[in-house]
Amino acid sequence: MKEIKYNELSKELLDQLQKGAFLNVKDNDGNVNTMTIAWGNLGFMWNKPVFTAMVRYSRHTYKLIENAKDFSVSFPLKGQLKEALSICGTKSGRDIDKFKESNIHAVDSKNINSPIIEECDLHIECKIVYKQEMDPKCIIDSEIKEKKYSTDDYHVLYYGEIVGTYINE
Template sequence: MYKEINFTELSKELLEQLQKGAFLTVKEGDRVNTMTIAWGALGYMWNRPVFISMVRYSRYTYDLIDKALDYTVSFPLSGQLKKELGICGTKSGRDIDKFKECGLSLKEGENVNSPVIEDCDLHIECKIVYKQPMDESALEQSIKDKCYSKGDYHVLYFGEIVKAYVKGK
């Protein structure tokens, strides 16, 4: 049982968990993949609630999300799934079936094509409304040195939050 919420209702919990990890899941055609993210932004742009996800070109998820119309982000707020976050942040969907490897259950998205990770507490469904490759010339040098020493930059995906919900008790 799930309860729909306003995207701001659990924003503090969402942002605190994001630093520990969340699952970005995308479906394109018959391919589905999830990856751990720890960077992102929650906000309000273009008169819409948005979540901004960042995906590196080298990631298998990039192959899917760049062709997809949407994505979901699932947050395990109760301290569960630490091992699974680790696996999904270090292994590639090119090499393993992360869902099988981690025993993660998928639930169809309610308003998007991409599923959510059912084992999590909080879910946001996002419709991609804008994407932008990073402009490395505009990035502060210390961030380039620390986060992009190998030149593997991100593409930013601005997702309009079309639904946010929590697992009921």
């Protein structure tokens, strides 16, 4: 794997994010899970490169990330893993082993505890530096509230300092 700057493939990262990426977490007890995400932010805050991931309270990953210091995001940039993204976005790690069911493999990251997905092309490793629970009163756009939070299952935003970015060659 080749180390790159966090923003070197930002267009490709953001284009793929809309199609799906894998948010990977290993908690302090050694429990590992992945879930499909299609929302997030890549940016620069506090003089640090940052990726912001959103996890709903109802997700199995929420329990894990609350007991973790980091997370990774793995991006399949070549159109592969569509079925795995579907499984990891519709099934819960409470009920199945997502890695086995979707035939993907968690492998050690270079800089953090949480793994990456071996079959993906681009990986970012993030150390959690801040988290923010959504406040429903702060949603200004009523359409967002109606379409994305009609069941009141809000997100917690996890701001991760990007401590490693690399691609499979």
